[in-house]
Amino acid sequence: MASMNDVAKRAGVSIATVSRVLNNSESVNEETRMKILKAIKELKYQPSRVAKRLRSKTGAGNLLGVLIPDIQNPFYVDVLRGIEDVAYQNNYVIIMCNFSQDEKKEAMYLEILESEAIDGLIAAPANEDDPRVKKIVRNGLPVVCVDRGLKGMDVDVVWVNNEESAYQAVSYMIEKGYKRIAHIGGLPTIPSSRLRLDGYRKALEDHGIQIDDSLIVQGDSSYVSGIQYTTQLLDLTTPPDAIFTGNNLITLGALEVINGRKLQIPGDIAVLGFDDMNWSNALNPPLTAVRQPAYEIGKRAGELLIQRINDPKRPAIQMTLNSELKVRQSC
Amino acid sequence: MASMNDVAKRAGVSIATVSRVLNNSESVNEETRMKILKAIKELKYQPSRVAKRLRSKTGAGNLLGVLIPDIQNPFYVDVLRGIEDVAYQNNYVIIMCNFSQDEKKEAMYLEILESEAIDGLIAAPANEDDPRVKKIVRNGLPVVCVDRGLKGMDVDVVWVNNEESAYQAVSYMIEKGYKRIAHIGGLPTIPSSRLRLDGYRKALEDHGIQIDDSLIVQGDSSYVSGIQYTTQLLDLTTPPDAIFTGNNLITLGALEVINGRKLQIPGDIAVLGFDDMNWSNALNPPLTAVRQPAYEIGKRAGELLIQRINDPKRPAIQMTLNSELKVRQSC
């Protein structure tokens, strides 16, 4: 691969001038600029992003880190797509790190990202006290959190109002006439899991429904946990007549069990899921769900991050997007 | 961040010696080694992967590029997971590039990847003549293709036998007694789309079934195309009694239409999908599908790539993994 040096030689100028043309900084004679552009074309010169990043510490590397807990979850895939679209438009490229809810893996990835001299990071930290991500923020790297905040840190966040969304969803279920509404929550260490549970509780209380602790279970946010806890709930002596599932994967696990038992949805048991999927209509019956604007969350996060890279001093923004209850036929 | 220079100063040695300790190359006195390790710990020194990559051109950067056509397709997500697991184990990190079947985007990403001095690339090229990926291979960068080969190039490939898998699936449908089996294929430019279609055709021929061209349609591999062509097929004066869908997303689109029309699966119309999903049992009825070992494809590809990075001369391998017909209840 041709380097700047080769270009400079070919054009009969110094590398400084080549650099100036490339970054169109300062003034350079129109004639030399042409000579240089010609040389660049002839040599098919492509600047090395690595060298650039090494030299100009920050903001010029056009490299973003993305740290997500679980790439199997369609929610994060959509977030990722949003980020990726913005990144592409701004000539950034993404290092994707999927830590699978494993904190050791998260720690290692963060170390690597630092040592890759990324210009910024979009992260969904393992929890809101996450010391590793906090350290990165303190070190001055531009960071935007998605889906989960960072307690006591003045950092950009993009999320939805989890508690209120859950509240509305469960209220809807109550109004529909369901009496025994169960909740399968995600990992309790994840803030959004707790908030959704809070919303669930509040809705029941506000509607004067006694909370039955046997109807509340919390797993690890996985597909398998959906299967396991739905089984447990359905095996109760007085099983629920509706389930409010805490995320995408749990919903799918629940559906597997319910279908397996040939139960009718929503006749025998209704299902309302937190997190919608693009293909929720392909489910039978189509799933009633709380739709987080996942793609938009990613997009906004990307925009905020690039803004912050260009202006590190700007005060932190907490952006709460609206989720929407998509009423279909499962509840 | 502390640099090697800082460590060297603190330990009272030269950076060369620090480097030697880090790469435990050559011999270094046990005492100095200790001093250096201590300094490293005290300064929380982390080597810069950027500098390393700049200096030692190839194989040392621990950076892999992954170029995939559509991250919304669960198949590629699983492939990505496989790659990611191997990468993590080998201390590599991944730059994820999703070109959304857009060749211009693909071209730009490839340029960037080159200029990031990646050590290797895993790609599902836009088509088997893809000049951009071919060029990269010719430039000597280690490349492994997944799902799609590269015509006339001696390059590692990991895939399944698409034609045979489709043949078996359609044969199964015929044996089940379906007479009018339709096929919704993916983008004809993608080799696997063509191979699956070939398998479909061959199965019909071998079973003495007349091919009805009105039952064969080809879209762009998307969810929307699934919706569109299923509608078209169902609106035929003599509609099919079964559909063999060409990929994941098409399958889901088809299900949406079928459910929307309140048709019974498989009573009114049977569905057999190419590509399984981890949650196929959550569909109602559970989907009968050809399961490509997506995760394993990614894993193998990752392993091959790392092998090739360490031994660029090793002859190319074409690895054909077995797909499996998962008989459930939709067909």
Add this chain to the structure above:
DNA sequence: TATCTTCGTGAAATCGTTTACATTTGTCTG
């Protein structure tokens, strides 16, 4: 004792950029 190895280490070049500073030339002002 003179020479040869081996071990442990440091000096310096290198990778491909950016950028602060210096230099040259020409034009303008008083």
Add this chain to the structure above:
DNA sequence: CAGACAAATGTAAACGATTTCACGAAGATA
């Protein structure tokens, strides 16, 4: 016409590692 200033360009020092070469000391060999 001297001095100031601007435009256009070059020189060289970074950035943070790896790696080649050289060198001194110590031990081995003849």
